[in-house]
Amino acid sequence: MTDRLSRLAQSWDQAAEGYEQYFVPRFAPWVRTAVDTLGSSLPDGPILVPCCGTFPELDLLAPRFPDRKLVGLDLSAEMVRLARNRAGGLAEVVQxxxxxxxxxxxxxxxxxxxxxxxxxxPVAGIRSWYDVLRPGGRLCVVYWPEVAEESGPFALLDKVVGHADSAWEDALIPALDGAVIERDELVSYPMVHPDAAAYFDAANLHGPLRARALERGDAYIADLRARYLAEAPVGEWTHHPRARLIAVRKQPNRGEATPPTS
Ligand SMILES: C[S@@+](CC[C@H](N)C(=O)[O-])C[C@H]1O[C@@H](n2cnc3c(N)ncnc32)[C@H](O)[C@@H]1O
Structure with a gap:
């Protein structure tokens, strides 16, 4: 494993318990959208959930696909432990x-x-997620684009951290050459944070900022936090970030219909 991947795994190990408490309820509408978009008309075979974290997708998948093999995959040992706790015997979780x-x-x-x-x-990643599909299978991906909002807690964090490169996002659909593109759209829901400090601390301790904190250290995070709070509004903070939903289907084999199954 590269240094970058092991630091990412370590960051999500540290974040896992708090991620389940703070972010999973706030991200739930997007998880529901992704699972709803998968539909029920699928060929035989397992349903895979790459980057499952604590595996909130399973709560929706298990009742809809009682006879399928459901498999979560995640880098982080601690996420995998929590995912296995959630799964019981309903799914396999692979680290x-x-x-x-x-x-x-x-x-x-x-x-x-x-x-x-x-x-x-991410471009090679989405292609490999498509390549594992059988004919007639469907891939549904929801991800945070580099710009998820113009103002709000996410935008302010991007501003103080500095924007990352977003060129890869334009390469996702071209990488899915041969796929039937069913949906490619931005999906927005409201999200509420008790205040700016609560969001910053959750991102740092239980979320995506943890990897950068491990890389750059406490003094960097303290400076970032001070700059963030200096620009943030006071009190409860509601925003409407937009995630990108991509849903594609692999063409069924010629002459082969895909019977509805569950
Ligand atoms: C923001 S969490 C999302 C978890 C879950 N899907 C949800 O919606 O709550 C991102 C997850 O991706 C995992 N992850 C990041 N890079 C990965 C990789 N290369 N392979 C597998 N998992 C990865 C992290 O360990 C983390 O659990």
């Missing part, structure tokens, strides 16, 4: 890099929420 999946999975569906933007190579 490892989901950035390049083995096409041997022969999946009916792949659904992934808020993991793609974390991969070292």
């Amino acid at each position: 490892g890099d989901a950035g390049r999946l083995d096409p041997g999975w022969g999946a009916a569906g792949v659904v992934s929420v808020f993991g793609l933007q974390q991969l070292p190579d």
Whole structure:
């Protein structure tokens, strides 16, 4: 594993318990959208959930697909432990890099929420998630784009941290050459934070800022926090960030219909 991937794994190990408490309820509407978009008309085969974290997708997948093999995959040992607690006997959870999946999975569906933007190579990642599908299978990905809002807690964090490169986002659809593009749109829901400090601390201790904190250290984070709070409004903070939903289907084999299954 590269240094970057092991630091990412370590950051999500540290974040996992708090992520489940702070972010999972706030991200729930996007998880529901992703699972709803997967539909029920799928070929035989397992449903894979790359970057499953604590596996909130499973609460929606398990009742809809009682007879399917459901598989979560995540880099972080602590996320995998919490995902296995959630899964009980309902799903398998595999620890490892989901950035390049083995096409041997022969999946009916792949659904992934808020993991793609974390991969070292999201373009290769989304292609590999498509390549594991059987004919007629569907891939549903929801991820945070580099610009998820013009103002609000996410935008302010981007401003104080500095924008990352977003060129890879334009390369996602071209990388899915051969796929039937069913949806490519921005999906927005309201999200509420008790105040700016609560959001910053959650992002730092339980979220995506943890990896940068491990890389840059406490003094960097203290400076970032001071600059963030200096520009943030006082009190409860509501915003409407936009995530990108991409749903594609692999063409069924010629002459082969896809019977509805559940
Ligand atoms: C923001 S969480 C999303 C978790 C869950 N899907 C949800 O919606 O709550 C991102 C997850 O992606 C995982 N992750 C990041 N890079 C990964 C990789 N290369 N392979 C597998 N998992 C990865 C992290 O460990 C983390 O659990």
